[in-house]
Amino acid sequence: MVVALDDAKRSAIAMKLADMKTIQELLIQNEEQFLKEINDKEIADRFRKMLEDDRKNKGVLETVNVQYGIQAEPEKTVTEMINKVRQLMQGSELSLYEKVFQHELLKHQQVMSGLTIHKAAQKVGVDVMMAIGPLNTVNFENRAHQEQLKGILEILGVRELTGQDADQGIWGRVQDAMAALSGVVGSAVTQSSDKSDMNIQDVIRLDHNKINTLFTELLASNNPQKIQEYFGQIYKDLSAHAVAEEEVVYPRVRSFYGASDTQELYDEQADMKRRLEEIKAIDPSSSQFKDKIRQLMDVVGDHIRQEESTMFAAIRNNLSSDESEQLATQFKAAKQRIQEKAAK
Template sequence: MVSTLDDAKRNAIGVKLADVKLLQQLIIENEENFLRETTDEEISRRLRDFLEDDRKNLGIIETVIVQYGVQQQPRQTVSEMVDQVRKLMQGSQLSFFEKVSKHELLKHQQVMSGLLVHKAAQKVGADVLAAIGPLNAVNFENRAHQEQLKGILEILGVRELTGQDADQGIWGRVQDAIAAFSGVVGSAVTQGSDKQDMNIQDVIRLDHNKVNVLFTEIAQSNNPQKIQEYFGQLYKDLTAHAEAEEEVLYPRVRSFYGQSDTQELYDEQADMKRRLEQIKAISPSNPEIKDRIKQLADVVMDHVRQEESTLFAAIRNNLSSEQTEQLATEFKAAKSKIQQRLAGQASGAGV
């Protein structure tokens, strides 16, 4: 019963997220090219800030895709559009003003895509909203970049038309516009040049939060179809999470967390996997299923509490920030491969 009834909707969101990732990679390439092309110090400074933000935002988008748990490829039309834009950006057919203008449109496309994913998530499930939550920070920064790009375009356009510099007071108006649309929260998010990348604790906590949402949705539903949908996602998420931890995290922490405590984590996850397989074989209309999932939730949440207390404390005390961020990168890569494997198995089995 692992297949979810809302697979079509979840897959559509997965494709949209793949589109967003591909566009984000193009945005980064554009900004790298712009920095080589411009000699204006003020524009260069802002482009460097954009590039730093966008590289971090690519990491956030990759985290969201892994957290979401549905691996898809971008649409062919988007891939073709990206190839066309890349050629234009690297060629000499367009002026610098025209290239930046197209770049601002890409930023707008990213903002709208992020908004649509958020609105679609509201229709599909609370677990989807939990998974795509970090995307909100990317949306705020893209909107802030848009406003600054308008200022850059005004300067470049006036130079192109007149050969003279525009009124530099445009930057004051740009900052006013950013403050107007973002408010206090948005302003805090857009000032993200010094924010750290996610560490392994952040990434695992995101997984834990999503799983908790799925357990809550199941507990509150008496609809066998919805129970099947949510358990299907729960099965995939817990399986990928556990295998990635066992591949990347547990071997790394064993030396300082202790042999017996680390083995306890392995044993708890073996129990969890056994329960998942047992529940998978039960019909979603069987009254027994919710009790069995409740028992699984108790086991999983005990495991979560241990990880977020003693394990996380041990990680903070024994690993540097750089090491925990690298672990997060390795964990996400491992989890992504596991998700792809599970999707292939499900497709082959016709479930």
């Protein structure tokens, strides 16, 4: 039996990620509704851009959940809260100001959840930090959205109370706050904000980086239990990654990457799977365990170099941005299905 790094801390982070994904879906629904209700062009334009960001960030959160490798359901209390807020948003009990106020609270919750996950990951493991790296983009944009929502709330609140427009200097203050925020945390952004989602190269590279980190952590450890756990995570991650590539990516690239080069990728992964099974049968405390890991690492390294050089170049030259992002979505869906099946 393969023992992976599914301890309580990692499972707790997985649940928090599931919470964020569920709340993200509600944020998108809210913003779609606001666009139907709001007549103010400037406010509508800001919500339209916010909606664009949030749809993209839903894809980023899906990537992080799959990359993390531990599937979880949202907390019951979060699900109940979301259902109550959704009812209020769809009803007539709240004014537009009150609905946007509730929306800003949800944004605040996303910000704090994202920052908490980031800080927790620093305590749990380097591989977790690698897996959640794209979350930095979501955290940054949610902080920026909060500043915009404060401006929107000020305008809507003044109108609701007085029937008049608020000071037009509001948006200037909002922009200043966003600029200051960008100066503080902008360097943490790992993904260009004008992309609609991560492309297939981004997603595969994330997998590669995480695997390399796990190899490094395993080889640096002298604790047989930890070594076994790191190998278990490598086994799970490489297996899911390989099957998803073979189901989704390789058939798609074969026509322009070439039958011979594509077959070489299949063959390399077959060798990798064979080595994984061989290592699984070896005692982690034995002297040959790490030798076999190093050999596997060499095989995986060669495979990664081929994918990230020639295959990625072929994808860039033959697929549009939309096609590459669509392929990423299909890859993530396949990988999640494989992970869920393996967890049963």
